[in-house]
Amino acid sequence: MERNYPIKRIIDDTGFFVDTTFENQIDEKLVKDLYYNMIRIRTFDRKAINLQRQGRLGTYAPFEGQEASQVGSALVLKSGDWLFPTYRDHGATLTFGADMTRAYLYWNGRTEGCVPPKGKNIFPPAVPIATQLPHATGAAWAEKRRGTQNVAIAYFGDGATSEGDFHEGLNFASVFKVPVIFFNQNNGYAISVPIEKQMNSATIAQKSVAYDMPGIRIDGNDCFAVYFETKKAFDFARSGNGPTLIEAVTWRKGAHTTADDPSKYRPEKQGNDSVDPLLRLELFMKNYGYWDEEWIQRIKEETIIEIDTAVEEMERFPAPIVDDIFDNVFAVMPAQLAEQKESYLAHLGRQ
């Protein structure tokens, strides 16, 4: 099966072309878009870990190592498309246009972090595993029913493929031929359990055969492979051809969350720089004349300012109000809930 689903690459570890099919579609704008967004989300991610260490954020799920997968895919989305992320996909949501202050707020235990900017269809991150796959299928189904060309993308990890909802989401999408992309980031581990203990199949992409949908396996650390193959899947879906399963083989460089210690279950050497997607893009830029020191310095500085501002805004954000826990359960609050709220607020008033 592995032979049927070779890992597609456009550039290799040293940043040289191994496949020139898309060479003429790679221009300065695309390279800079990819690089800028990858630098931006890596800086966001590292900042989040630091903030957690300082007690300024709650438990955080880092995505370092997966920047090419998240940026390369999310850059394909157009306004009107839907993004169904997991908790490890803030890199993708930020690239699509989520608000950075709110991304930090999410990790600060605030529901404000689940509210997307107006006009951006970004669902709150799925915390249970694989439950977002049927949601994405349903949202895409609605777009198909309305006759739009909008597409939904669901992000999920390798562990998610063991859940029933993986099957149910893909099966519905296949039966009703809806415009949805199932974007798997196979980062090798579901917390501590390696892929070979997760499944007895050589690849995740091959599971597409069961649904008679295209399945593609790409190097998830090669931003060009991710971008062009995802774009192909989106174009396929927009033209009414239905879903695609993409397996982006990548690597979670850090821990599962800030509460996790991967040295307990994973050899250190597996996570070295040879799989770093950002380093690979930098080598490519140097190899092919896209390296622009001045621009890079500028965007790095701008990114730091943007992130510091977002953190500041997150920390200055109005304090949460207790009413919130009662007010958004129903459109109209049932009497017994209103009574609980009133009684608790009165209790607080007496303290």
Place this chain on the structure above:
Amino acid sequence: MTTQLKGPNHKIVATKQMTMIQAINDGMKLMLEEDDRIIILGEDIGKNGGVFRATEGLQEVFGEDRVVDTPLSEAGIIGTSIGLAVNGFRPVAEIQFLGFIYPAYEQIMTHVSRIRMRSRSHFTVPMVIRAPYGAGIRAPEIHSDSTEALFTHMPGIKVVCASNPYDAKGLLIAAMEDPDPVLVLETMKNYRSKREEVPVGKYTVEIGKGKIVKEGTDVTIIAWGAMVTVVEKAVEQAESKGISCEIIDLRTLYPIDRDIIAKSVQKTTRAVIVHEAHHTGGLGNDIISIINDTAFLYLRAPVERVTGFDVPVPFYALENHYLPTPARIVEGIEKVVHF
């Protein structure tokens, strides 16, 4: 045959004799006609019209896009309904039997019930889940569960359960118009057990409101769904012994109509709660709490519960021993009256 009946505000409305299953079918048909956002989906509901014929003829009229035969996949049905609902549609999902809803439990508990809360009402899921429930029709095992309390315990979803054709149609339409998710439990036992005059057009029964089925002065009996019919039989016997009974058909299980319970128990000073769900953790406990909060000092006897037992619903050879019977209910009534 269409006849005439006085509706609310003494307006004459056309009515028709309908069974509960016909009334449910009629409710869905009216809403499919009125609201393009409605999409009905579930297993065997299209060409076959549903295993109980609740959706009979709907696919023929409204097409395969609006009355959708889905794969046999409860989590898939509820999960995709969530996606449809957050993206502008109003799905009405049928789960073939309540006993088969458990694969979708995660979707309901972690998403249907809390997307509004998680997104500060940015995303909402105005969807209906219909599920036939209950024992007593000699169905194969697992087809007979009454696990409403699993859902009333879950914040963020409403639960309704009609006992008769009129309420079944009115509550279903109200559920389909509700801005929040509603689980509609349908008693299989009463699907075809009786016919009554039901308005032909659209009307709603307010979610959150119970109904006094029969007034009385000595004891309040609280029930819903199939148990209302059983209670009515028990009450005939109790009244022949000189006990005046008031019957409340709760109709909505969340949010419960506390006022109707409070007022009635304050008046009768005694209460018996009847449900076919298991005893421990059953909704009866919540009703006792309501009585405790609102009528404790009026009570002349401890509140009695007549319920299913803390056993899995038995295979049908013995299911009638599981279900509350008129005789058990009469004993419960006598116990509180003669306390």
